[in-house]
Amino acid sequence: AQSVTQLDSHVSVSEGTPVLLRCNYSSSYSPSLFWYVQHPNKGLQLLLKYTSAATLVKGINGFEAEFKKSETSFHLTKPSAHMSDAAEYFCVVSLSDTGRRALTFGSGTRLQVQP
Amino acid sequence: GAVVSQHPSRVICKSGTSVKIECRSLDFQATTMFWYRQFPKKSLMLMATSNEGSKATYEQGVEKDKFLINHASLTLSTLTVTSAHPEDSSFYICSARPTEAQETQYFGPGTRLLVL
Numbered sequence: 001a002q003s004v005t006q007l008d009s010h011v012s013v014s015e016g017t018p019v020l021l022r023c024n025y026s027s028s029y030s031p032s033l034f035w036y037v038q039h040p041n042k043g044l045q046l047l048l049k050y051t052s053a054a055t056l057v058k059g060i061n062g063f064e065a066e067f068k069k070s071e072t073s074f075h076l077t078k079p080s081a082h083m084s085d086a087a088e089y090f091c092v093v094s095l096s097d098t099g100r101r102a103l104t105f106g107s108g109t110r111l112q113v114q115p
Numbered sequence: 116g117a118v119v120s121q122h123p124s125r126v127i128c129k130s131g132t133s134v135k136i137e138c139r140s141l142d143f144q145a146t147t148m149f150w151y152r153q154f155p156k157k158s159l160m161l162m163a164t165s166n167e168g169s170k171a172t173y174e175q176g177v178e179k180d181k182f183l184i185n186h187a188s189l190t191l192s193t194l195t196v197t198s199a200h201p202e203d204s205s206f207y208i209c210s211a212r213p214t215e216a217q218e219t220q221y222f223g224p225g226t227r228l229l230v231l
Contacts, residue, residue: 032218043224051218105159
């Protein structure tokens, strides 16, 4: 079975300070991992994905995540938060072992950015 | 590129009626589409996997007779909520996986259903 755990339901940072959103996964196989962002009343947008290539993955809008197999983690970071980063973020693992490659979503982390 | 649309974006219906939600991949072909449900302030729950030309695969606990899925072409999947009840009110999101890029899914903007 595969699962993903987002350790913080809410994270609040000041504009211009670093962002860290934590994610741990459980998988019997080499996972594919993703981070998606959901802004209010908008669809999910892919930030970045890891599919067994480079362990440090760079995404859009200055976000990046590092795949650490020893820690089973895939934390999302950004050096400097912007007001427009306020949204819900989902860490996602792909159920590649089933062949369907359906996605399992974490519970989400709401990022607040204070001025 | 890689745009997925959903129609309608929001719908209000009476209890007992049926509602059809369309999911379209606008600029790519998708052999597989997925339907998710998102409760307020909750994560997305996979309801079913829709495969073009074959029956959908439903997740455990999802009633296939209540949530009818049809994937008649490589660019269109529909979800019909039959005999809707207030507890079916939710945000329904579809995603489409390009035939040529199996590791990627593109999500639609979602459909908000309110059953009175």
